[in-house]
Amino acid sequence: MARIVIIGAGISGLAAAARLATLGHRVTVCEAGDTFGGMLGQLRRDGFAFDTGPTLLTLPAVYRDLALKTGREPLEQLVELTPVDPESRHLLPGGTVLTLPNASRGGVAQALDAALGAGAGERWGAVVNRGRAVWEATRRPLLEEPLPADPRALATDPYPAAPRRGLARLLGPGAPTLDQVAARELGGDPALTALLTEYALRFGFDPRTTPAGATVLPYMEQSFGVWSVGGGLRALAEAFYRRCEQRGVEFRFGTPAERAPRGEVLLAPGPGEPTAPGRFGVLLALRGARPADAVQRTVLHADDRTAELAALFDAVPRPYPRPTVQVLRPDDPSLRPDGQHEAVTLTVTVPSQARFDWTAPGVAEAYADQLLAWTDSAGLGLRERVLWRVVRTPADTERETRSPGGAVPRPALAGAGGTLLRPANATGTPGHYLLGGGAHPGGGLARAGMSACVVAGLVGPA
Structure with a gap:
């Protein structure tokens, strides 16, 4: 059994603590603030409650796995999960209103045709299909496994080349950016361009320079759905804080920490990106x-x-x-x-x-x-x-x-010469690991849970 110190009681720290305690380790979480949850904060006043960080959950399978691997109760017994339907309503320039269903790519195509004209859904679907190819190429090495020792394969954008027809042939060779995908493959349609690049903007990426592989973001959301949590996403942090307590994790609030004593394993947050949006x-x-x-x-x-x-x-x-x-x-x-x-x-x-x-x-x-x-x-x-x-x-x-x-931690993306990857979880120093939004596989609620899973696998059972 190892003595493990985790710096920070954000959702990735909670997830890692629950996993490692279940594996038989003695775990202490040191948190500089006076509560747990990190970005999953909540403001309550006069009967109102507001999440102060993320508000919706994607890829709930990450937290379903965490619930099952650390206790008997499934996630749905820990929190109230409800699919968000419709997934979103878009008020587009020019007055167009577009309402998209949740987790229905066929329904999205129909909504696009109805709002923007015949053929819009087909063009969008072709781009999202190529996002699916990115997902299949990067899911394991970019999300589910430790960053490979030689990450050069992930420095290349896996977005598959689209057929080049008509004026698209004049837009230049090479791996496209997200904006170039909109110009080449969506015909430069202002509404479809706004829809596509909003996904990048939401995560703090500039669509003018972000690799086309960022089409994986709409693919994931429109394929796997978006969910709300009863009581707000703060309830998710509360559920896994209770799970940590059940597994004997010790919490020390108001306790800044930078390094663990000799002989202890240290899990620390990855470095942030102060200039990211x-x-x-x-x-x-x-x-x-x-x-x-x-x-x-x-x-x-x-x-x-x-x-x-x-x-x-x-x-x-x-x-x-x-x-x-x-x-x-x-x-x-x-x-x-x-x-x-x-x-x-x-x-x-x-x-x-x-x-x-x-x-x-x-x-x-x-x-x-x-x-x-x-x-x-x-x-x-x-x-x-x-x-x-x-x-x-x-x-x-x-x-x-x-x-x-x-700055809000951004997810890792393949391409851009590797500049959009996050630091590996294993630091090269024995007993020292990075986790959370600033480390592999990057920011976002789902990836924070994935980061904890990867680190727990690197540490291994007691």
Whole structure:
């Protein structure tokens, strides 16, 4: 039996602790803050509750496996899981409204044809099929196994070449970026381009430079579905904290740690990316019942995609006033005081604290005002219903989770010469491993659970 010290009680730390304790190790988790969960925080006030980090779950199989491997109860007995349907509603430039079903690629094609015209679904489906080829090529080495000793194979984009016809033949050779996929294979259609590149933008990638293999992101979401957790995603952290306690894991809160004593195995967070984008959130406590036609996730796309990308990724970063906004409206009675109120969250990908000073006087509140004006212009009618609001910036994320710059950890992607891979879990120093969003296989709730699984496999049973 090894004595194992895990730095950080985020979801990856909880998952690793539960797995290693089940394997017979003596596990201590040191957390600098006063609670567990990391990014899976929650704000409660006046009967309202808001997740302050991720709000929806993809690839629930990761946490189903964690539940079964660390205890008798399946995940569905630990938390209430509900498929989100429809998966999302998109308010596109020009006034087009597109509603997509959950985990139904055929249904997505039909919705695209209905909203954008015959043939849109076929073009989209062809691109997502190539995303499936990326998934099949990278699932094991990029997600489920330790990073190979020679990762050069993952430095090459596995996106399969599409047929080149007509004007697409003039767009240049070589492995395409996500933007080039939109131009070559989606015909440059503004609505399909906005839909495709929103997946990259959500994870903090610039679609102008991100490899085409990022088409794996819409493939995964549209194939495996999106789920909500009753009580918010904080409930997932609470469930696995209880599982850790059942397995005898010791927690030490208010305990910063950098290294373990001699003879102990250390699991530490991977290095962050301070200049990667972060998230700006506005938590809205609203008077009035949730509208009957509301959906859980509405995506209001930017009025000018080119200007939005320039504001976010180019030399002088700034918050774009009419950006791509996710409007999250969970239909969960436990998150509101009663049926005559609604809890709504706006989230936007923005420059990190390392690239833009969100603490400057008035900046955050002024941007929240702009976002409410922008969503009202799309007919959502939120501003007039606001009882109170809480504004959250990358500076808050940095302070609460110690994520450098408040940047949200990004998933690893193949291609781009290996620059989008994350550091390996095994550091080369005996007894020292990296896990979490800053390490292989990268950020996002599902990948955090995968990182814990990989590290537990490297450590092995007691």
